[in-house]
Amino acid sequence: MDILWFGVLAVLLLGYFALEGSGIGLGMLLPVLGRDQEGRDRVVAAMAPFVLANEVWLVAVAGVLFGAYPRAEGEVLFGLYPLVVSLLVSWIVRDAGLWFRRRLDGRAWRAGWDGAICLGSCGLAFSWGAALVASANGMSITPLGLAGGAAVAAALAFHGWTFASWRLPGRVTGASRGTGALLVSACAAAAPAAALLAGAAPWLLERTAPADTLTVLNLMILPFAPLMVAGQVWVWRTFGPGRAPERIPSFF
Amino acid sequence: MDVLDLARTQFAVTGSLHFLFVVLTLGLAPLVAIMQTVWTVRGNPVHERMTRFWGQIYVINYALGIVTGLVMEFQFGLNWSGLSHYAGDVFGAPLAIETLGAFFLESTFLGLWIFGWHRLPRGLHLACIWIVTLTAYASAFWIMVANSFLQNPAGTVDRGGHLELVDFGALLTNPMLTMALPHVIGAALLTGGSVVMGASAYNLFRRTAEQEFFTKSLRLGVAVAAVGVAVTVAFGFAQFGPVGQFQPGKFDDKPLAGAGLGFMILIGELLQFVIVLFLLPVIRWLPRWRWAHPIVMLVTPLPFLAAVLGWLAREAGRQPWLIHGKLTVADAMSPGLTSGMVTASLIAFTAVLGLLAVVDYVLIGRVVRRGPATVALGAGPAPEPERAAALSL
Numbered sequence: 001m002d003i004l005w006f007g008v009l010a011v012l013l014l015g016y017f018a019l020e021g022s023g024i025g026l027g028m029l030l031p032v033l034g035r036d037q038e039g040r041d042r043v044v045a046a047m048a049p050f051v052l053a054n055e056v057w058l059v060a061v062a063g064v065l066f067g068a069y070p071r072a073e074g075e076v077l078f079g080l081y082p083l084v085v086s087l088l089v090s091w092i093v094r095d096a097g098l099w100f101r102r103r104l105d106g107r108a109w110r111a112g113w114d115g116a117i118c119l120g121s122c123g124l125a126f127s128w129g130a131a132l133v134a135s136a137n138g139m140s141i142t143p144l145g146l147a148g149g150a151a152v153a154a155a156l157a158f159h160g161w162t163f164a165s166w167r168l169p170g171r172v173t174g175a176s177r178g179t180g181a182l183l184v185s186a187c188a189a190a191a192p193a194a195a196l197l198a199g200a201a202p203w204l205l206e207r208t209a210p211a212d213t214l215t216v217l218n219l220m221i222l223p224f225a226p227l228m229v230a231g232q233v234w235v236w237r238t239f240g241p242g243r244a245p246e247r248i249p250s251f252f
Numbered sequence: 253m254d255v256l257d258l259a260r261t262q263f264a265v266t267g268s269l270h271f272l273f274v275v276l277t278l279g280l281a282p283l284v285a286i287m288q289t290v291w292t293v294r295g296n297p298v299h300e301r302m303t304r305f306w307g308q309i310y311v312i313n314y315a316l317g318i319v320t321g322l323v324m325e326f327q328f329g330l331n332w333s334g335l336s337h338y339a340g341d342v343f344g345a346p347l348a349i350e351t352l353g354a355f356f357l358e359s360t361f362l363g364l365w366i367f368g369w370h371r372l373p374r375g376l377h378l379a380c381i382w383i384v385t386l387t388a389y390a391s392a393f394w395i396m397v398a399n400s401f402l403q404n405p406a407g408t409v410d411r412g413g414h415l416e417l418v419d420f421g422a423l424l425t426n427p428m429l430t431m432a433l434p435h436v437i438g439a440a441l442l443t444g445g446s447v448v449m450g451a452s453a454y455n456l457f458r459r460t461a462e463q464e465f466f467t468k469s470l471r472l473g474v475a476v477a478a479v480g481v482a483v484t485v486a487f488g489f490a491q492f493g494p495v496g497q498f499q500p501g502k503f504d505d506k507p508l509a510g511a512g513l514g515f516m517i518l519i520g521e522l523l524q525f526v527i528v529l530f531l532l533p534v535i536r537w538l539p540r541w542r543w544a545h546p547i548v549m550l551v552t553p554l555p556f557l558a559a560v561l562g563w564l565a566r567e568a569g570r571q572p573w574l575i576h577g578k579l580t581v582a583d584a585m586s587p588g589l590t591s592g593m594v595t596a597s598l599i600a601f602t603a604v605l606g607l608l609a610v611v612d613y614v615l616i617g618r619v620v621r622r623g624p625a626t627v628a629l630g631a632g633p634a635p636e637p638e639r640a641a642a643l644s645l
Contacts, residue, residue: 052363059359060351062325067348070340074333078586081330085597088326089604092319096608099315102628103615213341216420220349224357231360238364238371247633251311251366 001214002205005068009204010197012064014190016057017156021189023047023054025160027094027121028153030114033164033172037107040114044101045250046167049239051098053232055091067217072207079139083131090123098252125153132196152192159189167241256582258594259331262601264567266327268560269605270320273612275559277317278392278437279444280310281385283476285378292378298465305624306448306469307381309616311366316605316612318359323601325351331594332574334584339415339575342408342423343398350394358387369630389437396436400429403566404498405575415578427494431487432566438483439562442523443555445480449473449531450552451620457545462623467539470548478532481524488520488562499576502569512565519558526551 026033026047034040065073077084097116101109129152130145137144162177162185169176208214253261284307291299325347328335336344364372365380372380401408407422408415417423452470455462495502503510531538531548538544570576574584619627 049363049367052366053360056356056359059322059325060356062329063348063351063355066325066328066336066340066344068344070336070344073329073340073344074336074586077326077329078333078588081593081597084326084330085600088322089600091322092604092608095315095319096611099312100611100615103312104618209341209344210416212417213345216345216417217348220345221352224353228352228356228360231357231364235360235364238368248370249628249631249634251628 001211001218002208005064005208005214005217006201006205009061009064009068010194012057012061013193013197016054016061017190017193018186019050019057020054021156021159021186022163023051023160024094024121024124025156025158025189026164027117027160028125028157029160029164030118030121033161034114037110039172040110041250042168043164043172044098044114044117044252045246046164046172048098048250048252050235051095051252053235055095068209068214069204069207070209072204075139075207076135080131080134080141083127083134083141083145086123087127087131090120090127092120094120094124096120102250102252122153125149125156128152129192132192136196136199148192155188155192159185161185169241253591255589255591255594256585258591258598259585259589260581262331262594262598263327264564265598265602266320266323266605267567268563269609270317270324271559271563272556272609273313273317273320274392275440275443275556276313276447277310278388278440279442279476279480280306280313280447281381281388281444282441283444283448283472284310285381285385288378288381292374298468300630301465301624301627302469304627304630305465305619308619308627308629309447309451311362311629312612312615312619314362316609319608320605323605330597331586331589332584333586335574335579338413338579338584339401339405339408342405342415342417343401343575345417345420346394346398346401346423350391350398354387354390354394358384358391361387366629370633392436392440393433396429396433397423397426399566400426400432402573402575403428403570404494405578410578415575428498431491431494435484435487435491435562438480438485438487439555439559440480442477442480442484443559445473445475445477446523446552446555447473449477450549452539453545453548454620455623456539457542457549460623462625463539465624470539471535474527474531474535474538474548477523478527481520481527485520485524488517499569503565506569506571509565509569509571512561512563512568516558516561516565519554519561523551523554523558 026043030040030043034043062073065076093116097113097120101113101117104110126146126149129147129149130141132152133145133148134141161173162182164172165175165177166179166182209217284303287299287306288303290296291303328347361380361383365377365384368377368380400406401423404426405415406426406428407417407419409418410416449470450473452466452473455466456470460466503513526547531544534541534544538548572580572582574581
C-alpha cells in the first residue's frame with residue numbers, strides 16, 4: 001500500500017505538470033502568441049476547456065499529501081512558506097483572469113485580465129521552479145531557486161507552445177505539431193518534478209500514514225478512480241483538435 | 253496582535269470568504285440541475301433560458317469558491333502544521349477523500365458542462381451537471397466530517413503523542429456531524445433560493461419584459477428557500493443536544509461565539525417568519541404584487557450573513573481548542589511561524605481575495621440586471637461567415 005500511494009502521488013504531481021503545464025506555458029506566452037485582442041482570445045479559447053480538468057490535479061496532490069503523508073505535508077508547505085504563498089497568489093490571479101476576462105465587453109477590461117493571466121502564469125512557473133530547487137536542498141530557499149524558476153518557465157513555455165501548435169495547427173504559432181510532439185513536451189514539463197520525486201522517495205515513504213488510514217483511503221477513493229479517468233479522457237476527446245468547432249463562443 | 257491572533261485572523265477571513273461563495277454554489281447547483289432536467293424532459297425553451305441564466309450566476313460565483321478554497325487547503329500546512337503532525341493520520345483522510353473522490357470529479361465535469369454546450373449530446377451534458385451537484389454535496393459531507401472531528405474527535409485514540417484512527421465509522425456518525433450537516437445543507441438551499449427569489453423580484457419590480465421567466469423563477473426560489481429555512485432552523489436547534497453533551501459551555505464567556513449564535517438565530521427566525529409564514533402562502537400571487545418585491549429583495553443578503561455568523565459561533569466556541577480536548581490552537585501553530593510571515597500572507601490573501609470577491613459580486617449583479625437575453629453560458633454558435641455573406645447577397 002505504501003508503494004501504491006507513492007504511485008498515486010507521483011502520477012498526480014507529474015500529471016499536473018504534463019497537463020496544466022501547457023496552460024501555464026500558454027499563459028506566459030499570451031502577449032507573444034496573441035499580439036492583438038483576437039489573437040489572445042484564440043489562445044485562451046484553445047486552452048479554456050482543459051483548465052478546470054487540469055488544475056485540479058494539484059488540488060489532488062495536496063489532498064494526497066495531507067491524507068497519505070500527513071507528516072510530510074506540514075514540513076513541505078511550512079518549509080517553503082514564501083514560495084507556497086506566491087504560488088497560491090499567482091494561481092488565484094491567473095484563474096481570476098481566465099474567469100473574468102469575458103464577463104464585461106470593454107477592451108481595456110479584457111486586456112487587463114489578459115495581463116493578469118500572463119503575470120499569474122509567470123508567477124506560477126517561477127514559484128514552482130524555486131520550490132522544486134528548495135525542496136531538493138532540504139527546504140532552504142537560495143538564489144539558485146531563480147535559475148530553477150527560469151528552467152521550469154522555459155520548459156512550460158515550450159510545452160504551451162507545442163500545445164497551441166497541436167490544438168490549433170498553423171494558426172497560433174505558425175507551426176503544426178502532432179500528438180507525439182505533445183507527449184515529448186509534456187515529459188519535458190514534468191521532468192523537473194520527476195527528478196525531485198525520485199530523490200525524495202525514501203524521505204516521503206518514511207512519512208507514510210499508518211496502514212489503517214491508507215485502508216480508509218483505498219476504500220473511499222479507489223472506487224472513484226474509473227470515473228476520474230473517464231472524465232479526464234472525455235475532456236481530451238471532446239475538446240481535442242478538429243473536434244470542437246470554434247464558432248461556439250468560448251466562455252473564458 | 254501576536255502571531256497566533258494573526259494566523260487565526262487569516263483562517264477566519266479566508267474561511268468566511270470561502271463559505272460565502274460555497275454556500276451559494278451548494279444552493280444553486282441543484283436548482284440549475286433541476287431546471288436543465290425539466291428542459292431536457294419537456295423541451296420548453298423557458299427552462300433552457302433559466303438553466304443558462306441561473307447557471308451563469310452559478311459559475312461566476314463558483315470562480316471565487318475555487319480560488320478561496322485553494323487558500324483553505326494549503327493554509328493547514330502553512331500555518332497549522334501542528335495539526336497534521338498530531339492528527340494528520342485522522343484529519344488528513346476526509347480531506348484527501350474530499351479532494352480526490354469529490355472535488356476532482358466536480359471540477360472535471362464542471363469544465364465539461366461549461367464548455368460542452370452544443371458539443372455534448374443533451375443527455376450526457378445533463379449528466380455532467382448532476383455529477384457536479386452530487387460531488388459538491390459529497391465535498392460538503394467530507395469537509396463537515398473533518399470539521400466535526402475537530403469539534404469532537406470520535407473514533408480516535410491518542411497513542412504516543414499522535415492521534416490514531418481506530419473507528420472510521422465513528423468518524424462518520426459523529427453526533428457533532430449528524431445534526432450539523434443537514435443544517436449546512438438547509439442553509440445552502442435557503443441561500444440559493446433567496447438569491448433566485450431576490451433577483452427575480454428585482455426584475456419583476458423593474459417591469460422587465462421577462463415576466464414569465466421571472467414569475468417561474470420567483471416561485472421556485474420561494475419554495476426552495478422555504479424548505480431550506482425550515483431544515484436550517486430545525487437542525488440548528490437540534491444541535492444544542494450534542495453541543496451540550498460534547499462541548500458544554502461552548503458559548504459561555506466567549507463574546508464572538510455568543511454574538512454569532514444570537515444574531516444567527518435572530519436572522520433564522522426572521523427569515524422563517526417572512527418566507528414560510530408570509531411569502532410561501534401567497535406564492536401564487538406574489539409575482540404580481542409589486543409592493544411586496546422590495547421585501548423579497550431586502551431579505552436576500554440575510555442568509556449569507558447568518559451563514560458566516562454560524563461558522564463564527566461553531567469555530568470561536570471551540571476555542572482554545574483546535575481539536576476539542578486534545579490539541580490547543582496555540583500548540584497546533586507551525587513551530588517557527590513568525591508575525592512577519594503571517595502578516596505578509598494575510599495582507600496578500602485578504603487584498604487579492606477581497607478585491608476579487610467585490611468584482612465577482614459586481615459581475616453577478618450585472619448579470620441579474622441585464623437579464624436572460626445576453627447570457628454567455630451556453631450561447632449558440634455564431635452564424636458561419638460564408639453563409640452569412642451568401643444570405644446578405
